[in-house]
Amino acid sequence: MNSNKFSLKLEKATNRHKSRLILALDYSEVFSRSERGLWKEKKEQLLKKSLRVLESVAEHLAAVKINMQLVLPLGLFDDLQEIVDRVEKYGLPLIADCKINDVGHTNQWIARHFFNAGFDAVIANPFVGWEDGLNKVFEEARKQDKGVILLVYMSHLAAREGYGQLVLTSEGKKVAQYIIFAEKALKWEADGVVVGATYPKIVKEVKTILGTKVPIFSPGIGIQGGKIEEAFKSGTDYAIVGRTILNSPNPVETAKKIKEMINYAIGSLGEK
Amino acid sequence: MNSNKFSLKLEKATNRHKSRLILALDYSEVFSRSERGLWKEKKEQLLKKSLRVLESVAEHLAAVKINMQLVLPLGLFDDLQEIVDRVEKYGLPLIADCKINDVGHTNQWIARHFFNAGFDAVIANPFVGWEDGLNKVFEEARKQDKGVILLVYMSHLAAREGYGQLVLTSEGKKVAQYIIFAEKALKWEADGVVVGATYPKIVKEVKTILGTKVPIFSPGIGIQGGKIEEAFKSGTDYAIVGRTILNSPNPVETAKKIKEMINYAIGSLGEK
Numbered sequence: 001m002n003s004n005k006f007s008l009k010l011e012k013a014t015n016r017h018k019s020r021l022i023l024a025l026d027y028s029e030v031f032s033r034s035e036r037g038l039w040k041e042k043k044e045q046l047l048k049k050s051l052r053v054l055e056s057v058a059e060h061l062a063a064v065k066i067n068m069q070l071v072l073p074l075g076l077f078d079d080l081q082e083i084v085d086r087v088e089k090y091g092l093p094l095i096a097d098c099k100i101n102d103v104g105h106t107n108q109w110i111a112r113h114f115f116n117a118g119f120d121a122v123i124a125n126p127f128v129g130w131e132d133g134l135n136k137v138f139e140e141a142r143k144q145d146k147g148v149i150l151l152v153y154m155s156h157l158a159a160r161e162g163y164g165q166l167v168l169t170s171e172g173k174k175v176a177q178y179i180i181f182a183e184k185a186l187k188w189e190a191d192g193v194v195v196g197a198t199y200p201k202i203v204k205e206v207k208t209i210l211g212t213k214v215p216i217f218s219p220g221i222g223i224q225g226g227k228i229e230e231a232f233k234s235g236t237d238y239a240i241v242g243r244t245i246l247n248s249p250n251p252v253e254t255a256k257k258i259k260e261m262i263n264y265a266i267g268s269l270g271e272k
Numbered sequence: 273m274n275s276n277k278f279s280l281k282l283e284k285a286t287n288r289h290k291s292r293l294i295l296a297l298d299y300s301e302v303f304s305r306s307e308r309g310l311w312k313e314k315k316e317q318l319l320k321k322s323l324r325v326l327e328s329v330a331e332h333l334a335a336v337k338i339n340m341q342l343v344l345p346l347g348l349f350d351d352l353q354e355i356v357d358r359v360e361k362y363g364l365p366l367i368a369d370c371k372i373n374d375v376g377h378t379n380q381w382i383a384r385h386f387f388n389a390g391f392d393a394v395i396a397n398p399f400v401g402w403e404d405g406l407n408k409v410f411e412e413a414r415k416q417d418k419g420v421i422l423l424v425y426m427s428h429l430a431a432r433e434g435y436g437q438l439v440l441t442s443e444g445k446k447v448a449q450y451i452i453f454a455e456k457a458l459k460w461e462a463d464g465v466v467v468g469a470t471y472p473k474i475v476k477e478v479k480t481i482l483g484t485k486v487p488i489f490s491p492g493i494g495i496q497g498g499k500i501e502e503a504f505k506s507g508t509d510y511a512i513v514g515r516t517i518l519n520s521p522n523p524v525e526t527a528k529k530i531k532e533m534i535n536y537a538i539g540s541l542g543e544k
Contacts, residue, residue: 026378031389033390068374068382068385072389075346075349076344077303077344078350101373102339102369103426109341109344113344117303125373126434127397127399128426128433129428132430133429154400157405158400158402158404159401161405162401165439174440
């Protein structure tokens with residue numbers, strides 16, 4: 001594993017909380033222009049709801065991931081800062097699920113804004129390629145001692161359309177897209193990859209490429225159908241869970257239970 | 273061409289301003305946590321600078337495109353609304369360059385937030401695939417009578433790594449990735465595609481697939497090296513220009529000149 005501030009913070013939180021569970025804090029609220037008068041109140045509700053669940057489950061987490069559901073309504077340099085401060089107070093690494101996939105100069109701005117706003121890592125799509133593409137994200141990350149996590153295989157049904165397609169390399173070899181991405185994660189020295197827990201066979205294949213060099217983060221557990229034991233036995237290092245915890249009548253119990261199920265699955269595999 | 277509100281608004285602005293130029297309003301400012309006290313002032317500067325250039329060049333535009341450089345610092349339901357209101361006042365369609373590439377439920381939230389914030393179209397990456405992927409973006413767009421523009425080939429150097437790779441289809445055929453994406457744009461009834469002006473040969477190839485059904489939007493003119501005449505002769509319908517105008521000592525003159533160069537190139541091809 002890499003030894004930048006993100007990776008070290010993740011390792012510390014993992015050990016301190018004995019947890020390999022990452023919370024996807026994906027609450028949102030509908031904002032419409034015809035009801036501008038309600039926006040302030042809605043932002044407060046969204047913030048309160050997010051802080052409440054965060055506070056209650058923090059001790060069971062290894063990290064927190066935030067996506068556009070929160071960033072767009074709360075604003076990166078506005079209300080969202082309350083969440084950033086709180087995550088920092090809990091000593092948890094904060095991952096921006098911004099799935100960067102633009103040209104170089106825009107990629108750099110996106111990474112810079114998230115890092116400057118207090119995030120420890122960004123998620124990016126390797127489909128963009130390197131030159132005048134993701135090189136700018138890695139440059140910014142290295143400059144700020146932060147992390148980059150690459151998408152290798154996503155958790156949704158259509159993932160096979162892109163991530164699962166067969167590519168003909170310039171050497172004339174047939175290689176699955178996700179294998180190309182996993183190899184890029186190694187070459188570019190990424191700090192993690194995303195592989196959906198809904199595809200344990202692919203987790204296994206990616207693990208044989210990455211070994212212990214690049215950890216695997218797996219979303220898709222619970223509502224999306226991924227199973228904890230299967231994922232971790234296949235090579236998942238961290239489970240990313242959102243709605244299963246957020247929509248639970250008892251988020252703390254659910255988070256604790258997931259954490260324990262992960263530890264049980266890992267225990268039966270020996271220490272990571 | 274489709275006949276939703278976005279496409280009609282684009283057609284009207286194109287005719288009214290006799291322009292096929294789209295402004296990429298990509299100014300930004302550096303915000304750091306160690307200087308929180310400066311944020312308010314920086315947001316105001318960024319807003320003022322953006323409104324000023326917008327006001328001065330609006331009459332030469334067919335549409336405005338906004339990316340994360342502005343969205344992240346200004347906030348979608350906050351200061352950015354001043355820009356949205358202004359673009360609306362000028363009767364120009366507003367495109368969110370959010371390059372959506374997530375799982376279904378998140379994609380839907382992203383599209384919903386941008387549409388509800390007053391944007392007329394969103395840009396999405398077809399690499400995501402359909403089921404529990406971009407289907408949710410198209411569903412939200414159709415429900416709100418808005419547009420979806422798909423990335424087919426981007427303007428940066430590394431575009432060949434992903435967009436240019438050869439894919440082996442399930443029928444065993446070798447097809448370039450961007451051809452697959454162009455065919456998806458037709459099948460999914462997209463309201464436009466993005467093909468970099470830096471790759472005129474690819475613009476031409478994509479045009480033979482899309483004909484007049486789906487317009488081609490081409491970024492990469494100017495600083496990135498794309499040439500107006502070559503792009504439009506190859507099939508580009510709209511040029512997306514940012515830094516060449518924004519960093520010009522005289523943005524109005526530059527925008528006017530680009531508009532006229534486009535019209536000259538189109539003129540020599542006859543009416544679109």
